Amino acid sequence: MSWHASVLTLFPEMFPGPLGQSLAGRALRDGRWSIDSLDIRSFATDRHRTVDDTPFGGGAGMVMRPDVLDAALAAALAAGADRPAVYLTPRGRRLDQAMVRDFVAGPGLILLCGRYEGVDERVIEARGLQEVSIGDYVLSGGEPAAMVLLDACVRLLPGVMGAAESGVEESFSSGLLEYPHYTRPAEWQGRAVPPVLLSGHHAEVARWRQAEAERITRERRPDLWAQYTSHAAAPGAMDGRPAAA
Ligand code: 9D3
Helix, strand or coil: CCEEEEEEECCHHHCCHHHHCHHHHHHHHCCCEEEEEEEHHHHCCCCCCCCEECCCCCCCCCEECHHHHHHHHHHHHHCCCCCCEEEEEEEEEECCHHHHHHHHHCCEEEEEECCCCEECHHHHHHCCCEEEECCCCCCCCCHHHHHHHHHHHHCCCCCCCCCCCCHHHCCCCCCCCCCCCCCCCCEECCEECCHHHHCCCHHHHHHHHHHHHHHHHHHHCHHHHHHHHHCCCCCCCCCCCCCCC
């Protein structure tokens, strides 16, 4: 069985959406992963197919009902009960590459996308939902966040990335941001490519790229830079190339 995602949403037609294109789309067609979206509304039991209600205690907005969500989660779990269930929410733990690696190491995910003000707290407890956010900005719903999370996972599945784009050397794996890239023409609008890149000296090129990656990380992401310099003993990290002050 390949890696399987079940998405619980009020907008099932949004999936696979962009995940049906490009790298993820090819992997989907190749059977390296699979996705199904379940319409939360189809688990409503009243004739108006109600999925939400007013919050106890008052206040604005609507809350998604625990009984409807629980039935939807039960249906998703039937397609693989060993998968972690994730609730996409702005108050969740911020997604990072380490979490993505953990998700990819498992059999897949069940992703609950919220709309309205949120979901009844009891279903989060009862189903042990893991709460995940993709960052500190406000989306209109969990669906784009689910797509981001799935995109980050799928590209790490075995056989999805070609050798060229293979993640060994890249940003957030090496712990550094990317060095600058150049291609032809060697001069464009009066701007020259750094001469070392035309020199043919592979060791010097590697040294220049490392120094540039370090400079850019230090300037733009002091948080990543602090982590990187504190892991100087990690395999591959900084070997023989101490940072400039
Ligand atoms: C009234 C307070 N709002 C929280 C900032 C309520 C609210 C706004 C937007 C509740 C849900 C949403 C919709 N967002 C998501 O479902 C969501 C999300 C996000 O908005 N930002 C980052 N990650 C995520 S994961 C799911």
